[in-house]
Amino acid sequence: MKKGHLNQILLITDGCSNRGEDPQAIAAFAKEQGITVNVIGIMEEGSMDQSAMSEVEGIALAGGGVHQVVYASQLSQTVQMVTKKAMTQTLQGVVNQELKQILGKQTEMDELPPDQRGEVMEVVDELGETVHLHVLVLVDTSASMNPKLPTVKEALIDLSISLNSRIGDNEFAMFIFPGKKQEVELVQDWTPKFESLSSLFSRLAAGGITPTGPAIRAAINYFNKNRSRRSMLEDDEKRFDKFSS
Secondary structure, three states: OOOOEEEEEEEEEOOOOOOOOOHHHHHHHHHHOOEEEEEEEEEOOOOOOHHHHHHHHHHHHHOEEEEEEEEHHHHHHHHHHHHHHHHHHHHHHHHHHHHHHHHOOOOOHHHOOHHHHHHHHHHHHHHHHHOEEEEEEEEEOOHHHHHHHHHHHHHHHHHHHHHOOOOOOEEEEEEEEOOOOOOOEEEEEEEOOOOOHHHHHOOOOOOOOOOHHHHHHHHHHHHHHHHHHHHHHHHHHHHHHHHHO
């Protein structure tokens, strides 16, 4: 089984989308592209917006990902939990597909005898440590998120530190929505560490609309751009190896 890459979108928001495309439809398109969409909804202490919560759940369901609703004080642990749970869930799906090919029938991991299921879970755990993980974070910076942004920053730095204990490579990037001059803005290109967020977040100004659908589409386009670049580099390496051999 190849180590490969896992591509995840991590959407952090506290409200309903109010501009642009339907975020659930775009999340479903992301899933088709092999990108998992995970959503964390941040609520105010003592309040619960049912409409916002329905959207959080719907986007994650459409995007084949994990969702969680939390208060800001719980965000750091939740970001790590959702990312790791989504990674395991995606890997289990990959393993299930390979089981079907190997056994030639519709066999799921849960249907295996206990000893075989344990062996398969060991493979999943190993892949979880070695697979190349790309997490593109989408941060809602609409007006109501302003007091929550320092907590978001700390949660993402903690995520970076936690995941960098893995054997596999990690890369993070971040978009905010809305941006200063456009609906969606790239504020952090791919990096193995998120320490640079300390200075970045101090310059972010919350306010305006919540274009969640356009933000997810921008993330998909960015992943596809990265795939094209990676494919070109791999082709160059193959040509170099062929030339030098």
